[in-house]
Amino acid sequence: MTGMESLPPEPVVFLDLWRDKFFLGREFLTWLWISSELDGNLLKIKPQGYIEVWFESRLTLDSGEGADRKVISCQDPNAKWAEAHTGLRQGKKVSRGRLKIRNEDNKEWGLTLSADTLTPQAIKFPKTFSEGEEGVETEVGRFLERVALLNELLALLEALFKNFLNLRLGEDWPKVELPRLNQWLMKQNP
Amino acid sequence: MGIIKGSLALTRYRVREEPPEILTDEYLSSRLAGNAFVDIEHTPEERSLGWVEFFNHLDSNFNPATYRFGGLLAFTLRLDSRRLPNTVLNRYCAIREAQHLTKTGQYPNSVVRKGLREVVRSDLLRRTLLNTELMEVLWLIQENEIWLAAAGEKRRLSFEELWSHTFGLALEMLVPVTLGLEMVTGELRQVLLNLKASPIWLA
Numbered sequence: 001m002t003g004m005e006s007l008p009p010e011p012v013v014f015l016d017l018w019r020d021k022f023f024l025g026r027e028f029l030t031w032l033w034i035s036s037e038l039d040g041n042l043l044k045i046k047p048q049g050y051i052e053v054w055f056e057s058r059l060t061l062d063s064g065e066g067a068d069r070k071v072i073s074c075q076d077p078n079a080k081w082a083e084a085h086t087g088l089r090q091g092k093k094v095s096r097g098r099l100k101i102r103n104e105d106n107k108e109w110g111l112t113l114s115a116d117t118l119t120p121q122a123i124k125f126p127k128t129f130s131e132g133e134e135g136v137e138t139e140v141g142r143f144l145e146r147v148a149l150l151n152e153l154l155a156l157l158e159a160l161f162k163n164f165l166n167l168r169l170g171e172d173w174p175k176v177e178l179p180r181l182n183q184w185l186m187k188q189n190p
Numbered sequence: 191m192g193i194i195k196g197s198l199a200l201t202r203y204r205v206r207e208e209p210p211e212i213l214t215d216e217y218l219s220s221r222l223a224g225n226a227f228v229d230i231e232h233t234p235e236e237r238s239l240g241w242v243e244f245f246n247h248l249d250s251n252f253n254p255a256t257y258r259f260g261g262l263l264a265f266t267l268r269l270d271s272r273r274l275p276n277t278v279l280n281r282y283c284a285i286r287e288a289q290h291l292t293k294t295g296q297y298p299n300s301v302v303r304k305g306l307r308e309v310v311r312s313d314l315l316r317r318t319l320l321n322t323e324l325m326e327v328l329w330l331i332q333e334n335e336i337w338l339a340a341a342g343e344k345r346r347l348s349f350e351e352l353w354s355h356t357f358g359l360a361l362e363m364l365v366p367v368t369l370g371l372e373m374v375t376g377e378l379r380q381v382l383l384n385l386k387a388s389p390i391w392l393a
Contacts, residue, residue, distance in 0.1 A: 014362055014363075014368070017367055017368075017383075018363075018365050018367060018368075020367075021366065021367035021370075021385070023387035023388075024366040024367055024370065024385070025365070025366035027387070027388065027390070028366060030390050031390075034390075064387070088390060088391055089391050089393070090391075091389060091390075091391060093390060114341075115366070116365070116366075117201070117341070117363070117365050117366075118364070118365060118366050118369065119199060119200060119201050119202075119341045120198075120199070120200050121198075121199035121200075121341050122197045122198075122199065123197060123198045123199070123200065124197060139194070139245065140245075140259070142194070142195070143193065143194050143259075143264075144259065144260075146193060146194070147193065147262065147328070150193070150198075150200070150337075154202075158369070158373075161366070161369060161370070161373075162373050165370050165373055165374065165382075168385075168388075169374065169378050169381045169382060169385070173388070174388075178388070178390070178392060179392075181390060182390075182391065182392050182393070185390075185391060186393075
């Protein structure tokens, strides 16, 4: 996490910048989905090491902004995603998805991620020892425990996003990464 | 539902300004108490927005022990609102105007109608049940970060309004591009600012 000292020094018009870069979150979620499929759900990120990421049951793909905007919602409990593959071939990108993340300590979070804000929603926490206990002290303890788990989850999401960003802003994006994603998509059923 | 228990949605903000003074208990307690939630249960008010204690939503004394947890500050936003549908208001106004006609033998003029409408509106609002929304807020002091346990524009705007009244500190929501700008330095910042959308499917 970063503090105030690392914020962008120049004044930026936040809403314009946000709207102008809506695609960034969608490209991230699309990259994350395909990368998780490509690498057997196992992604290596710094400094956390190997984490498991898999998308389950729900994906929304979006063609972008404007009057021609088209959105498809795919529900696929078996995660075969045939409709989503077609959407990708039509130029759509993932705008929302239900996914699970498991870290090296075997802690598992479930969440719905919206690409435009990267707001995690319907977060399901890993099971903890203090669950089911009563009392005020335990209530505070449970709260602090959930804050710690939330911090861990956010650190994982930030690390995944940073991984993507380094690729996306680097020279390897068009030369290596995009062909890798396309090769995977070509192998999927039309 | 939220940070304490249940499933959770989380919106993140960065505090973009230094607080006007160190976040002392006196400062925080006075700011929170000055913007505490005011009960509108028995009034005709349509909306009340304010802070309540994190673990006790019926209290707003803001003893530091209720909001300070090490490097965390925690409080809960409470928004009570009631909505009176126009169709209901119009129906009761028509009844009251008919009563006026029976009583005085005269149709009410526009001034009388306006007065009747206000009385009816106030009367009905007092009898309309309140809708209560609670949103937990965490301030991670070290990270200059705020967590709002809610998502969606309407909820965000309610929080930003109360935050602005209470602390007056500029906030910036953490979205992909602002998060990205915090992660990269030097030339890459400019690359990110100039970045255009890339097609994923190249065929």
